[in-house]
Amino acid sequence: MSAASSPKSLHKPTLADVAREAGLATSTVSLALNRPPDECRLGKETRRRALMAAEALGYRANWRAKALAQQKTFTVAVIYARETPYSTGANEAISDALAQTFSAEGYYQLLVPIVGDSSAWRDAVRPDRVDGCIVLNPKPANLSVIRETTGLPMVLVNVVDDDPGLTRVVPDDHDGARQLTEHLIGLGHRNIGFYFRPDEPNEHGQDHFSVTERIGGYRQAMADAGLGHRVSVVADLDPAAYVQSIIDRREKASAVLVYDHFQAMHLMHCVQERGLRAPEDLSLGTFNDTRILEYMNPSLTTVALPDHDMGELAARRLIRAMGGDHAGAREVRLPVRLKVRASTGPVSS
Amino acid sequence: MSAASSPKSLHKPTLADVAREAGLATSTVSLALNRPPDECRLGKETRRRALMAAEALGYRANWRAKALAQQKTFTVAVIYARETPYSTGANEAISDALAQTFSAEGYYQLLVPIVGDSSAWRDAVRPDRVDGCIVLNPKPANLSVIRETTGLPMVLVNVVDDDPGLTRVVPDDHDGARQLTEHLIGLGHRNIGFYFRPDEPNEHGQDHFSVTERIGGYRQAMADAGLGHRVSVVADLDPAAYVQSIIDRREKASAVLVYDHFQAMHLMHCVQERGLRAPEDLSLGTFNDTRILEYMNPSLTTVALPDHDMGELAARRLIRAMGGDHAGAREVRLPVRLKVRASTGPVSS
DNA sequence: GTGAAAGCGCTAACAC
DNA sequence: GTGTTAGCGCTTTCAC
Secondary structure, three states, X not given: OOOOOOOOOOOOOOHHHHHHHHOOOHHHHHHHHHOOHHHOOOOHHHHHHHXXXXXXXXXXXXXXXXXXXXXXXXXXXXXXXXXXXXXXXXHHHHHHHHHHHHHHOOOEEEEEEEOOOHHHHHOOOOOOOOOEEEEEOOOHHHHHHHHHOOOOOEEEEOOOOOOOOOEEEEEOHHHHHXXXXXXXXXXXXXXXXXXXXXXXXXXXXXXXXXXXXXXHHHHHHHHHOOOHHHOXXXXXXXXXXHHHHHHOOOOOOOEEEEOOHHHHHHHHHHHHHXXXXXXXXXXXXXXXXXXXXXXXXXXXXXXXXXXXXXXHHHHHHXXXXXXXXXXXXXXXXXXXXXXXXXXXXXXXX | OOOXXXXXXXXXXXXXXXXXXXXXXXXXXXXXXXOOHHHOOOOHHHHHHHHHHHHHHOOOXXXXXXXXXXXXXXXXXXXXXXXXXXXXXXHHHHHHHHHHHHHHOOOEEEEEEEOOOHXXXXXXXXXXXXXXXXXXXXXXXXXXXXXXXXXXXXXXXXXXXXXXOOEEEEEOHHXXXXXHHHHHHHOOOOOEEEEOOOOOOOOOOOOOHHHHHHHHHHHHHHHHOOOHHHXXXXXXXXXXXXXXXXXXXOOOOXXXXXXXXXXXXXXXXXXXXXXXXXXXXXEEEEEOOOOHHHHOOOOOEEEEOOHHHHHHHHHXXXXXXXXXXXXXXXXXXXXXXXXXXXXXOOOOO
């Protein structure tokens, strides 16, 4: 009688309420509710009584209590950099796939923006708060902090890192750049540039790994075609200035790979503003396949990353890891696909 | 001695460990750790001992246990429709503001996509799981389900609804459409159309409220200018067909309001593909201010919604509501701003 | 097979 | 001021 909380009509029913209703012990009801019929020895009639009572009271196990008792939260943290808003452009399909997969598997997602001081967001990534975490698109500077986050199953998405202990899912950016470059070479281009505009001089002076990868693929394709001496990577001009340098012939380029879709759109804008035409005067190819690239005039040739697959695969790997299964390759590199559209054409000079 | 778990070096220290280390009771340590010095009567020396011990052991309160004991999770659910991926276009700044505000206030965000059967996501929105929820951009069909979610403080973002019990933060879409229409009228246009492409015939046949609002503002501005008879809302043609109807003169329009930025880009694409020029042959204005609209050629005139403010305000209102403070207007309508760019110009005929 | 009881780790009354 | 104790609601040994 001491701890017997009376089943006030507005009070959510607890396990104890159900047990009383069914005339059983709480432990018995708990078993009936959580274990598959075969996995526990429970009288058929007993089980039925328990289930009926729960049903009758509209019982739902209290999530908080369950989390404490089971030492699990069925929640994963999705850590992302605020500079590249969650699900923008490249991240859109990734995050959608994460959401789909995790909710299908009964996991909740805690959205954790990396913002400011690391102590703030590190708070969310603790074993008593989440069961695992996905790290989306981190820059090297953040990665080093994240790497220290011990004791949590973790999968990195879209990051190349040489720490062999970390599981990661990445797109084959290197190959994408190679494909795009070869496509341009195939169109007769010889003077092909790579344009990239760093976000901002960040503290650690390190760009996202994909910059390196894409430039690498570009260089290699150029070298393979005997055009190594024509390689030109420009990273210190704003789009308008870059276009000007092409017009002035200081920069010789009939085709340009642009680091990402965003910069490509910006560059295209400047190109047309200065009266150049694409692809007649300049061919433009880029990375990421967001739908709006089709709506540009001309529509943009781009390297499509396997966003959806990356998200789904990362989620599945994490779920497995949280289950204790750490098998499989540390780095999974997924293939990309070149989508040729109107912004790249034969060299015209 | 009975319940004294030995402080194994790899075991996370608990309150009991700290208490033992400090030679105090757990309750005392709990007070010292959680209450501001003035709010509780604790010996200066005692408090110091408690803090030192916690520090020494690297103690962090277990989140799960705290949640159970306090009946709070310091987590809010952010419910959004998967059809409009979280943070795409219009939502980008909203979700960023939510993230900023909530994390600054110590709240976690649970990301809850509305996908498929409502039972799946309703699971996340229970008082034992989260302390409150934000509902982003819901369509009427979902809204009715959400409305039943009882007992949770809730703030709707970007939805007009006549249920007086629900707090909501909305942009003044009606006024935006009015401003844009007046802008076009001011440029000499008389035949001004409104173009809108429904997503898909959804089950309930209801469009997002902003459709109604924007068309309403457009109609009103036309009527106010004595152009009521020229109102033409087209919703049953795809962009290409609509452009064709303009070329054929079946549709008389020298200017068009397009429902959103996405459809506007698509329409612009079709316009240019058919050899029309904007704004010379057709002026185009739209809604939502995502950066890429500037990169279009021509850049697009648009009605910018107060995304950031909406997000921040919604978060603050929810935090207040979770604290028990339900004061303030049920509907907060935030002003929008017209951004005139290159896609709208004087009528040329 | 079923039930009693001991936690999970913390907070909050209430004695002392 | 500080310690004792009783929960928060569920899971899970372990007797019976």
